[in-house]
Amino acid sequence: MQSKKDIRTRIAQEKKQHTTEELHNLSSRLFSQLEAHPRFQLAKTVLLYHSLPDEVQTHAFIEKWHSQKVIVLPVVKGNELELRTYKGADQLQTGSFHIQEPLGTAFPSPASIDLAIIPGVSFDRKGNRLGRGKGYYDRLLNKLNVYKIGICFQFQLTEPGLPTEDSDIPMDEVWTENGNVTSTGRQC
Numbered sequence: 219m220q221s222k223k224d225i226r227t228r229i230a231q232e233k234k235q236h237t238t239e240e241l242h243n244l245s246s247r248l249f250s251q252l253e254a255h256p257r258f259q260l261a262k263t264v265l266l267y268h269s270l271p272d273e274v275q276t277h278a279f280i281e282k283w284h285s286q287k288v289i290v291l292p293v294v295k296g297n298e299l300e301l302r303t304y305k306g307a308d309q310l311q312t313g314s315f316h317i318q319e320p321l322g323t324a325f326p327s328p329a330s331i332d333l334a335i336i337p338g339v340s341f342d343r344k345g346n347r348l349g350r351g352k353g354y355y356d357r358l359l360n361k362l363n364v365y366k367i368g369i370c371f372q373f374q375l376t377e378p379g380l381p382t383e384d385s386d387i388p389m390d391e392v393w394t395e396n397g398n399v400t401s402t403g404r405q406c
Contacts, residue, residue, distance in 0.1 A: 219378075219379070219381055220376070220381075221381065222348055222351070222380075222381055225339070225340050225348055225376055225380065226339050226340075226348070226350075226351070229339050229340050229373075229374055230272075232373045232374070233272045233371075236371075236373075238271065241271075241272070241274075241275060241371070242275050244274075244371050244372075244395040245269075245274045245275035245276075245278075245279075245395075246275075246278070247395040248274060248369060248371075248393060248394060248395045249276075249278075249279045251393070251395075251397050252335075252367070252369070252393055253279075253283075255367075257332070257333050257365055257367070258333060260332070261287060261332035261333040262287060262288060262330075262332055263287065263288040263290060263330050263331045263332050263333075264283070264287050264288070264289055264290065264331070264332065264333050264334075264335060265290045265291075265292075265301065265331050265333070265334040265335065265336075265362075265364065266279070266280055266289055266290070266291060266304075266335050267291060267292060267335070267336070267337050268280070268291050268304075268310070268317060268318045268319065269337070270315075270316070270317060273337050274337065274369045274370060274371065276335075277307075280304055281307070284304050284305075284306070288303060288330075289303070289304040290302065290303055290304070290325050290331060291303075291304050291319065291320050292319075292354070292358065293313060293319040293320065294313055294314035294315065294317070294319070294354065297352075297353075297354075297357070298354070298357060298358070299354050299355070299357070299358045300324050301324060301325040301328060301331075301358075302319070302320040302321075302322050302323070302324060302325055303320065303322065303325055304320050305320065305321075305322065309321050309322070328361070328362055329362075329363070331362060331364050332364070332365070333364065333365050333367065334359065334362065334364045334365065334366045334367070335367050335369055336355055336359070336366055336367065336368050336369070336389060337349075337355075337368075337369065337370070338355075338368050338369075338370055338374070339370075339374065340370065340374050340375065340376045340380060341368045341370050341374065341375060341376070341380070341389065341392040341399075342375065342376050342377065342378075342379040342380045342392075343375070343377065343379075343392070343399055343400055343401045344379060344388070344400070344401065345368065345388040345389040345390065345391065345392055345400050346379060346380040346382050346386065346388050346389075347368050347380070347386065347387070347388065347389055348376070348380050353385065355387070356385050356386055356387045359387040360385075360387055365390050366387070366388075366389045366390050366391075367389060367390065367391045367392070367393055368389035368391070368392045368393070369392070369393050369394070370392070370394055371394055371395065372394040372395055372396050372399075374394075375392075375394065375399060
């Protein structure tokens with residue numbers, strides 16, 4: 219099994235093989251399928267993320283849905299993620315790691331989040347997630363009782379599987395531009 223460091227290096231190299239336009243197109247394909255998911259359709263409050271250039275692109279998806287659903291985005295606060303409501307592109311500021319983060323105060327009711335859509339450097343078909351290595355999402359998701367869908371590009375899947383630790387929080391489903399790729403039995 220590859221080390222986490224080797225997987226991160228491999229994925230970074232693979233991302234460089236794709237143009238910005240290709241990543242946008244793959245992201246659009248992924249989200250056009252995911253928005254038909256019953257959990258997304260029923261969700262009133264959705265935890266998302268404001269993507270970096272090498273991640274599944276969320277900006278257009280957030281803009282499309284923020285007037286119909288409460289969209290909550292993370293803000294890096296020390297070693298933790300604070301959740302804030304997205305109120306429009308003009309209410310963002312550059313935060314840690316050059317991520318655009320919402321202005322305002324902490325989201326008052328994390329228990330009301332119906333669905334979490336989570337990024338990752340890599341996932342496997344069992345729902346395991348490899349992040350950037352700081353543990354932000356694992357610490358956050360450990361505090362939330364929410365259905366979790368990990369999203370990535372198909373080339374970010376690691377087979378036969380990822381190395382895991384006890385502190386890693388698995389996803390309920392993993393989606394790529396090819397749809398749901400998990401084989402966990404936790405679906406819907």
